[in-house]
Amino acid sequence: MPESAAPDHDVVYRSCNLCEAHCGIAVTVDRAANRVIDIRGDENDVVSRGYVCPKAVALSALSEDPDRLRAPVKKVDGEFVEIGWDEALDLVSSRFAEMRERHGANSVATYLGNPNAHDFASNLSVAPLVRALGTKWRFSASSVDQLPKHFSSCLLFGGVSMFPIPDVDRTDFMLVLGANPLASNGSLMTAPDMRRRLRELRERGGELVVVDPRRSETAQVADEHLAIRPGTDALFLFSLVHVLFDEDLVSPGRLADFTNGVDAVRDLAREFSPEAVARSTGLEPEAVRRLVRRFAGAPTAVCYGRIGTCTQEFGATSSWLVDVVNVLTGNLDRAGGAMFPWTAHEAADPTPRRKGVVPRGRWRSRVRGLPEFMGELPVSALAEEIEPPGEDRVRALLTIAGNPALSTPNADRLEAALEQLEFMVSIDLYVNETTRHADVILPVTAPLERTNYDMVFHGFSVHQHAKWSPAVLEPPPGVRPLWDVSLELAGRTQGADQASVEELLLSGLLGATVGMGKACSETDERHAREQLAKHEGPERLLDLMLRAGRFGDRLKEGAEGLSLDSMIESVHGVDLGPMEPRLPEKLGTESGCIELAPELFIEDVARLREAMDREPERLVLVGRRQMRTNNSWMHNVPALAKGKARCTLLVHPEDAALCGIAAGGRARIRSRVGQVEAPVEISDEMRPGVVSLPHGFGHDVPGVRLQVAVERQPGVNSNRLTDEAAIDPLSGNAILNGIPVHVEPAQ
Numbered sequence: 001m002p003e004s005a006a007p008d009h010d011v012v013y014r015s016c017n018l019c020e021a022h023c024g025i026a027v028t029v030d031r032a033a034n035r036v037i038d039i040r041g042d043e044n045d046v047v048s049r050g051y052v053c054p055k056a057v058a059l060s061a062l063s064e065d066p067d068r069l070r071a072p073v074k075k076v077d078g079e080f081v082e083i084g085w086d087e088a089l090d091l092v093s094s095r096f097a098e099m100r101e102r103h104g105a106n107s108v109a110t111y112l113g114n115p116n117a118h119d120f121a122s123n124l125s126v127a128p129l130v131r132a133l134g135t136k137w138r139f140s141a142s143s144v145d146q147l148p149k150h151f152s153s154c155l156l157f158g159g160v161s162m163f164p165i166p167d168v169d170r171t172d173f174m175l176v177l178g179a180n181p182l183a184s185n186g187s188l189m190t191a192p193d194m195r196r197r198l199r200e201l202r203e204r205g206g207e208l209v210v211v212d213p214r215r216s217e218t219a220q221v222a223d224e225h226l227a228i229r230p231g232t233d234a235l236f237l238f239s240l241v242h243v244l245f246d247e248d249l250v251s252p253g254r255l256a257d258f259t260n261g262v263d264a265v266r267d268l269a270r271e272f273s274p275e276a277v278a279r280s281t282g283l284e285p286e287a288v289r290r291l292v293r294r295f296a297g298a299p300t301a302v303c304y305g306r307i308g309t310c311t312q313e314f315g316a317t318s319s320w321l322v323d324v325v326n327v328l329t330g331n332l333d334r335a336g337g338a339m340f341p342w343t344a345h346e347a348a349d350p351t352p353r354r355k356g357v358v359p360r361g362r363w364r365s366r367v368r369g370l371p372e373f374m375g376e377l378p379v380s381a382l383a384e385e386i387e388p389p390g391e392d393r394v395r396a397l398l399t400i401a402g403n404p405a406l407s408t409p410n411a412d413r414l415e416a417a418l419e420q421l422e423f424m425v426s427i428d429l430y431v432n433e434t435t436r437h438a439d440v441i442l443p444v445t446a447p448l449e450r451t452n453y454d455m456v457f458h459g460f461s462v463h464q465h466a467k468w469s470p471a472v473l474e475p476p477p478g479v480r481p482l483w484d485v486s487l488e489l490a491g492r493t494q495g496a497d498q499a500s501v502e503e504l505l506l507s508g509l510l511g512a513t514v515g516m517g518k519a520c521s522e523t524d525e526r527h528a529r530e531q532l533a534k535h536e537g538p539e540r541l542l543d544l545m546l547r548a549g550r551f552g553d554r555l556k557e558g559a560e561g562l563s564l565d566s567m568i569e570s571v572h573g574v575d576l577g578p579m580e581p582r583l584p585e586k587l588g589t590e591s592g593c594i595e596l597a598p599e600l601f602i603e604d605v606a607r608l609r610e611a612m613d614r615e616p617e618r619l620v621l622v623g624r625r626q627m628r629t630n631n632s633w634m635h636n637v638p639a640l641a642k643g644k645a646r647c648t649l650l651v652h653p654e655d656a657a658l659c660g661i662a663a664g665g666r667a668r669i670r671s672r673v674g675q676v677e678a679p680v681e682i683s684d685e686m687r688p689g690v691v692s693l694p695h696g697f698g699h700d701v702p703g704v705r706l707q708v709a710v711e712r713q714p715g716v717n718s719n720r721l722t723d724e725a726a727i728d729p730l731s732g733n734a735i736l737n738g739i740p741v742h743v744e745p746a747q
Helices: 054-064 084-102 114-118 120-133 147-157 194-203 235-245 253-258 262-269 275-280 284-297 316-329 379-385 411-418 482-494 496-511 525-531 537-548 562-568 597-613 632-636 653-659 707-712
Strands: 010-015 024-030 035-041 073-076 078-082 107-111 138-141 175-179 207-211 223-228 302-305 360-364 371-373 396-400 423-427 441-442 463-468 576-577 620-622 649-651 666-670 675-682 691-692 744-745
Touching: 010 576, 024 054, 035 054, 054 632, 073 084, 084 107, 084 396, 084 423, 084 441, 084 482, 114 120, 120 396, 120 482, 120 496, 120 537, 138 379, 147 316, 147 371, 147 597, 175 235, 175 284, 175 316, 194 207, 223 284, 235 262, 235 275, 235 284, 235 316, 235 597, 262 316, 262 396, 262 597, 275 284, 275 597, 302 316, 316 597, 379 411, 379 620, 482 496, 496 525, 496 537, 525 537, 537 562, 597 691, 632 707, 649 653, 649 666, 653 675, 653 744
Parallel strands: 107 138, 107 396, 175 207, 175 302, 207 223, 396 423, 423 441, 620 691, 649 675
Antiparallel strands: 010 024, 024 035, 073 078, 073 441, 360 371, 463 576, 649 691, 666 675, 666 744
């Protein structure tokens, strides 16, 4: 126990799972009062080493929030009233069964928000619930975020989640596009304390270049900032590829032995010189050429593109070209470049399944005919799938830890569509902008009230590790874990119970990992069950995955290796070492090679060529990331909502003068689909011709129970301006950046 802990207080070490960084924290708790006394960084955490950002305080605030739901509620005459769990689960399961019987399984749709990725029990239990409902109409926050990365990774490497992760701690040159890691601590790059990591990059003689229309916090500490015009990242990246070939700088090294398509990429890049794309990107050609020479000449280098490169009309093509740059310079799968981490729960046998099939277009949306990808449809199509009558119309909706009314395009249309549903259920902590439309809300535990293991983001970590997070607080009596709620509903939907669904999950995992020729080859299912009997629920499944993983004990008697018990004992996490080369063994393409020139990307070049000839828009809108927020519900945390208004329209002085707006005044921002008003903040950190609003605001609507957010940081919903008709046609991702807008003084 640390010396600072009082005798009647415990200190619990775990991770903060509010964003992708998953920093280690030390939580001092008064067990008798079931109350958190203090949260601070864990100085002995194997990755974060004591760093923590302001969001960590939100962990305890979520548990204590008086606005949080503490019992299931149903809507009666337009008002929510508390009901018991049996009544709630009976109501939900019976109404969903009624919908499916009368109108078919596709009358029900599902939407998953991104907090699901931060909860390992959700990772394991929500999929069975969605499968039990049997619907094709599945939506998630992925299609307003990272779907282009899944798409490009699938085509190049043969795995939808084979994301190359920047080895930032060993690189000599880092090129960052469309990302602000000093505010996010990484995105699809789990990297606590990015300020220290980037400082150490500079101290060892390395270089940082940021390409962004705003001089962001990260750009301010960079060696060079290139203020690109939004939406032109693919053209910029192609110009890098052009220079690599034009100046004979291509050097893939060992990657050449298992890479197809280099010559095809050379042919595609010929017409995209820095001079040819300069009118579109707004970048000086010679500055681009100098950048390429420095990147290619560095001992190691990594190109990293994130949400700004994904949420645009060429999101998938931009994501592809980021990896093309790393491959052509030999900076993929090597120390200091972009690498593929091992996770502790990943199967010990890395042999990929080389099917050569892209999980896309197996079914299409009803109205626009948009192809599914990875089993889901673009969320930009959700409203239109609810509105018009016809077969397979969405009549009921289940949302889990999501707020699409704030996070998805054309929010006004979506909110109107939600009112047309015959039945809506939300699994959530709050009555928010989305759940206020629900007929039933089922509350689940807050982060500190449940155990956790970083099942998703360990796979994005810049340093391989594993960490177990014990529960800190007891949940309120009327709140249940998401694991129980998901599996109970899945069981009831199929005429079974929760225990039956749990057994299906366990037996399926045992079948995949135990027995001759499998990871745990020296035991059988009976002995495996005996060894796993100590733990229950999601912990039992995790124990099996850890033990069957590369670092696990393989369920061998007396063998050393990771298990859930050993993880629990290692309170500061387990250091699994730096990333290691994993190619070509990890590749899942049909050829077993990196496919550098997939046909779908070759075909998309014609669309990119047309974009190069377009007249640039006079004024476009982009988002921006802020350290003190991530998801919309963080705006209801008093400590994070303090200070001046953060939902401001950030404008360059030249644009402010042209639009007739002034600092401290209010501006009206109009797009094709809607309009909002916001306070004006003028700064030369914005590129002329670009304005910025942060996402996740717009809390001043009737019916929400978010008192702090409404009173202190209501803001405006930037997605009243984004266009649901505009998507990246390859991946289906929404276009949230580069939105044409008109700005004028508010009346």
